[in-house]
Amino acid sequence: MARTGSVIDWLLASDPAIRWQVMRDLTDAPEAEWRAERARVETEGWGARLLSHQDADGQWAGGAFMPADYTEKKWRELGQAWTATCFSLQQLHDFGLDPSSARARRTVDLIGRNSRWDHDGQPYWDGEVEECINGRTVIAGAYFGVDVSPIVARLLGERQPDGGWNCERCNGSHRSSFHSTINVLEGLLEYETAVGATPETRAARAAGEEYLLKRGLFRRLSSGAPADERYLTFLHPNRWRYDVLRGLDYFRAASLATGSPPDPRLGEAIGHLRSRQSEDGTWPLDWQLKGPVWFEMEEAGKPSRWITLRALRVLRWWEGHAGR
Template sequence: MDVIDYLLDGDPAIRWQALRDLTDAAPEKVAAERARVAAEGWGARLLSLQADDGLWDGGVYRPGWVDEDRPMYDAWTATHFSLQQLADLGVDPADERVRRAVARVREHVRWDQEGAPAYFDGETEPCVNGVVLTVAAYFGEPGDAVLKTLLEGQLADGGWNCWAEYGAEVSSLHSTICVLEGLLAWERATGGTDEARAARLAAEEYLLERRLFLRRSTGDAIDPRFTMASYPVRWYYDVLRGLDYLRQARPEGDPRCAPAMELLRDRRGADGLWRLENTREGPTLFDMEGEREGFPSRWVTLRALRVLRWADQVPDRLRA
């Protein structure tokens, strides 16, 4: 099967993004396909699993932060990452079904701790707050409070670390990529501020100085798992996530992406597809067909192809 046909044979969430990013389809055709995401397939199924109180699976984020009268839940299947997944699927924020779902979150959902703030005000960890800011920007919700928390928590080296409140002084790629995605989404949605833009650019330098996955001291991989494509990304970093971010943030390209681009090209199979190389342990609300570790993945292939398309548009800027 042709690679594009393989993608277009998938869920509406895959099809509309493939049409937009890989085929130069007419805007009306892309919009028509996108409209199906909330009505059928993964998007409709995920929306249907939200309860009237705005929650997915009875909680917001952390299992164990519940009282005796509430059932246990898992972080992966709870509200926070369900909202991240809806944005990944590309549901239309103007769709009435989506508007109702987000309104339930805005009106009812608070973080799991007693006396905690509303969901869109964020909590304390930057990896969590970065995703909240992405979600807020995507669905048109206020994010000033969580943005303020993020800017106050940036470390001296330019990035973020969820362990900073316990004394960590060196940034984490996991935390940093979550915040970067949130800052870029917020800037695009609102026009941004000079302060937020400066924070984003400093964090991009943190990422690029490490060639997206290498130690500055030795040139070795910081963590072998960073070289392995995963999905859903949740709060985890990998090279493909870094490249997919930079194709949006720096469309002009940067030569420091070259080692990561070479790695991505090397991971392409003889059939033209990319495999899901690393799945995260834990339950899911439902399976997305074909997304099994070691097998071709529509999500990974879609993201990899749009990164390569970016590379083809600025080839001289993505070579070492």
């Protein structure tokens, strides 16, 4: 692993949304310093830019999951839009907008009062019906201080027999998916971080983790072949999509939250992550999801600060436990 000073400098010469995480996760800066940097997310760079697109009623693009004016014709031509409220909140969480800030508290309140899900008009913080969407709603709600325990209870009751989750459950699916499972696992972990774990959330996370670990984070259980070649490529933002780096980043966060060591079964995925590092010490952004966004942060095919940050902190965590 070539984590040179020049790569760290390159990461630090970036947006506050990346810089504060580099300070916390890679340079061990004092908490007061990285928190001060995180506070800049609201007023500078990508965070401020995204907040500038917020509607007066607290939403983005006039809708919870879809922009208010987004037609089926636009979807077919342009792809799914990533500008509505749920995806904007997901990015603000990724950026690290301070959840205790007045802007964050006002946003949470306005969305609770004004935003309704496209599915059946459910209040935003009550959740929807798809596990992927509800997992991400739990992430945002728990992070920004909303009581999302009813959504968590629903997710706990929707686990598949093989341990994970699948948004197609309502259509009769009895097998889990990598995509749905990682969204729910991240939500449950964020919930436990915010309000504490319960025996039920621990058991559900353990089952979902086992689903991924049995498959080496990317393989079919039946044949051992990659379940999807794109699981081995990296994108950001992931939105609802799974990839190996997203899986590893989750296991890192869970390990740090619980004090548990890395599972040895992550080794193959770690090896793949190392193999994708470029000679200059960075990782590329392999691809991006089709569809309108408020703004582009990086260009596919080029070195990615987001991917490099996430990869370096995963490897730092993994190597920190080597030989123990």
